[in-house]
Amino acid sequence: MLSRVAERIYWLARYLERAEDTSRLILVRHNVILDLPRSVQPDWELLLRVLGAREHFADRPGAASEKNIMSFVFSDRDNPSSIMSSLTNARENMRTSREVLPSETWERVNSLYLSVARRANKGLPRASRHSVLNTIVQSTQQISGMLAGTMNHDASYQFLQMGRYLERADMTTRIIDVASEVLDDPDEDVRPYQNVMWVSALQSLSAYQMYRLSVGNNVRPPDALQFLLRSGEFPRALSHCLLQLEAAVKLLPRGKESLKAVQSVHRKVKRTNCAELEGEALEKFLDSIQVRLQGVHEVIEQTWFTPEQ
């Protein structure tokens, strides 16, 4: 397959995953804030920090209000990581590689894009927030399912898998960041809410039920962290994503360097005692994983996307 097409498919998968995970991320925050006692000032800016978009947000006019932050992460086309931008890019990548993807999936991606674009100017008010974000999550899940169920599991599918799992690995670390943020600074009033926050994070990752099945315990922060970082079975856990990345890379020609890069991230995760991480150490660990994942991306790019000669 053409290098250019491989690159577009890879990015298609990344952007779809990004739209889904950003929706999940906003949902975590939204649910947590609804649960917090009234005395606590809801901190929406956390979303910006976790998405690495704080400076970008500051450059634009308007205060850091809930409403402004919501439209910035949801529908602002000037924000390259907003859901709207992710869907626009996903659609553009798909539109330019339609010839290798099942046409039904193009219809789904296109109609998801159109439905979000249609309501983009309405922002994301609390009343409809849950249903809008949930629809995005469901639609992207549907698209992933269609792709898995209707296309050849050939090289192009492996690029799809790589894009999806690399992005998901990265976004899972960011979602953990959001869930653990309040824990770092436990105020007397907030302490009882610690577990609630992790329950909410697990739920937003569709992980709550699987956590119960797999861990068997009530939700405790160290167990939840261990589960989301180290589970090989849960599809949104960091370790699982890395295993999937490895599997995809192994099925492609010339994948040696990429395999090494993925395995080195995985080693780092395995060597770390995840359950004990908290506060600044956790934040530093998550950051270092994000940097290493970026490194994996660079190797993938050099191996398959950069044209020879």
Place this chain on the structure above:
Amino acid sequence: MAESSPAIKAPSPYRRARPGIDWNGYDPGDFYDEIISSPGNARAAARGLVSYTRKMSIKHLLSRQQAADLAIQEMGISFTVYSDGENIDRAWPMDILPRIIPLKEWRVLEKGLVQRQVALNKFIDDIYNKQRILKDKVLPREIIDSSPEFLEQCIGAKPRYGVWSHICGSDLVRDSDGTMYVLEDNLRVPSGVSYMLENRAVSKRVLPQLFEKHFIEPVDDYPSQLFDMLASLSPRPGDQPEIVVMTPGIFNSAYFEHAYLAQRMGAELVEGSDLVVGDDDKVYMRTIRGLERVDVIYRRINDDFLDPEVFRPNSALGTPGLFRAWRKGNVGIANAPGAGVADDKVIYTYVPDVIKYYLDEDPIIPNVPSYLCVDKKHCDHVLKNLETMVVKPANESGGYGMLIGPASTKKQREEFAARIRKNPRNYMAQPALSLSTAPTLCGNSIQPRHLDLRPFILQGKGHYVTAGGLTRVALRKGSLVVNSSQGGGSKDTWIVDTESN
């Protein structure tokens, strides 16, 4: 349009009469209408459609149109328009009422279209090789000498089967007396076939009942026919050929079609930068496995841009060395470089002579009478009768730079006359035909609108003609401009067998 037609014929007492479409109110005037022969009466091939819509309210029909519009949006059927330096992706406009042609008539047209393409390919091959037709003075040499589409780099080239234009789109129009004429031949990179296929997909979705009532020739075969034709051009016969569709990129107005055809053929869709010509003069593409050999290129990029080594040196859309690889016979290119020499509105006027010369046959489909402005007598005639003429530049497509006499202002005619006097070789004129009409949904009613037809003809080792083609319709009242870039729409085209009914 009347809302109801009380008791058309005594309705069965068991069935309640519903207000349906009243065809008595539909009047195309002096024009030939493709569906209705006289007020209230359907042509034989269209009887099923008309009787079906008689039972349907206009509201119901409009809801089907909306369903079609939605399907088009969801299927992402679009085209790109350039406007103020911007590219806008627009949903493809399709009217759900089909245009219907009887199979019997179509069989004759098919023969005529193949005849034309065969003769034109012999002509192109002759022009780049022996030039017999010029030596025999059937065609004046100046016309070739002054043609910007004649590429001297192609002299002596011998593409397989002697075929240069493998994919041809000839535009057909019907005059008020019912005669079909060829309006022009597109021998370079004709577009529109994907819309023909998608229009059919949409009408099957929204009007499935009608497909039970008619014997409609299927059109879905085109991508496989195209693939086989392209495969027959491979320099490595026997092996599974690597076929690619070469596009100028996402910003091209026909990009949708390029991607569509590549997808339907299972071919790679490549841009110039994806290809590389090696020192061995063979073409390769850059893949995740490294370089892979390419056998046939279906190029959707103009000659000028194809190869910066030979043509426009600053072209970033092409691939250096492509022309050299083609001349050495290491890659098949469809359509071949230089094929455009026969796609010139001046050459067009000679096509009847070309057919006679190479095939010793009379043309099955007539040309529209044409006047070449380069001929002094013709030019005077044109200038005197601008009001009733359609004047076209010899080398433009997409309906740009035309003067439509009957719809023009005095000022426009004066401007055009000056342009013609300045460069007569560049213009030809035809009397404005009374283009046929077909019922079209306009707002809340059904009205006659003018249309043309672009069938697609393939020639490689064998021949193939699409069943029908793309019907384009001028959506503005009285307008003759059918180009989608200028407010035209389209219709599904049905070739209907009335005899096996």
